Amino acid sequence: MSWARIMAPLSGGQEDADALAAGVSLAEPFGAELLGVYTPADVADVMPWMGDSFMGGVQATALESLKEAAEIGEAHAREAAGRCTYGKLRFLSLQTPVWAGLSAESRLSDVVVFTDGPPRGRGALAESFQQMVADEQRPVLVARRNLRIDGCIMVAWEGGKEASRAARLALPLLEKAARVVIVSAPKSGARNIDPARLQDYYRQRGVAAEIELLTGGGDVGHALLDAASRAGASILVAGAFGHTRLQEFIFGGTTRTLLNSEGPSLFLSH
Structure with a gap:
């Protein structure tokens, strides 16, 4: 048996390099593709909370700030992917609806890799971890420092x-x-x-x-x-x-x- 595609959700944060390194450790023995998926906060999830009570200008400013943060995060995630030397790495940036996009990509991946933070409820990918394990029921690897495939x-x-x-x-x-x-x-x-x-x-x-x-x-x-x-x-x-x-x-x-x-x-x- 073999795996052909490993997926690593990325947040644009400091843990992206570790997530990609863990993904390489898992993908390389199988010659599998490693898909780094930038998973930003979704504007579509935030808008219902704003409601009609938000003045138009305030709402526009808030949405613009979210968009700017997503662009900065994507740049950081791309930078982390650019430093990864694995030959079968592919980078994908999700757009609205992010939740549906992440689900779709996970269904066509053999394993989803996370670092230790999201499973503990920390960081921007905490909900994504719950989504992958409990909702999508995808096999997930929580990668820690002692990760060895051949041990x-x-x-x-x-x-x-x-x-x-x-x-x-x-x-x-x-x-x-x-x-x-x-x-x-x-x-x-x-x-x-x-x-x-x-x-x-x-x-x-x-x-x-x-x-x-x-x-x-x-x-x-x-x-x-x-x-x-x-x-x-x-x-x-x-x-x-x-x-x-x-x-x-x-x-x-x-x-x-x-x-x-x-x-x-x-x-x-x-």
């Missing part, structure tokens, strides 16, 4: 729909790994989660995987992070937002624990 990759397995989807979609990544470990916590729920079934699924596709069982109860998210640390995993594959988004927002959940951690890079799918 140890750990797959969190609990037998659910989200975990199964992530485990399948990560196969091209696992084929490049030096070591694959399936980690499972049988006591964390009532579902039959025999990890040997996933191990056999991988074996039939040419990927040899080890199994580690987490015997304790308690916080699954922190247990997964501890296991990843012990294994020296550079990437953790996991299903995202297994509960409803409202439950995840109120109670945190395993996904939120992983996103707020200082652990390995994350390959997530909802």
Whole structure:
């Protein structure tokens, strides 16, 4: 299996260079295209908030400021893309409606790459991250400093729909790994989660995987992070937002624990 197109949303900020570098790390082993997509704030999203109470001149000034900020951001994003030496890099600047454009590009990309800020709710791309994972249900790589495609990759397995989807979609990544470990916590729920079934699924596709069982109860998210640390995993594959988004927002959940951690890079799918 292979990937042909990796997408990296860009904000025109300082993290764009890191996002592109992570995208290169993911695209290069597959000879894939890297698409850098400048994703500005959309004027169409802001206008309804202005309403009729805004005087014409004030509204025009506000819209002009947004347009100017978008142009400056695009220039910065283009500059970051210009410094990237990857031969299969392509740059795209989205126009209104930005939300629809980002969705369309993501649907024709194999993986969407973000740096660590947006998944933590920081920066201009925080909503774009939520859009990609929860709304578009695209596989997403949260790239951190220890990102290595050819290192140890750990797959969190609990037998659910989200975990199964992530485990399948990560196969091209696992084929490049030096070591694959399936980690499972049988006591964390009532579902039959025999990890040997996933191990056999991988074996039939040419990927040899080890199994580690987490015997304790308690916080699954922190247990997964501890296991990843012990294994020296550079990437953790996991299903995202297994509960409803409202439950995840109120109670945190395993996904939120992983996103707020200082652990390995994350390959997530909802």
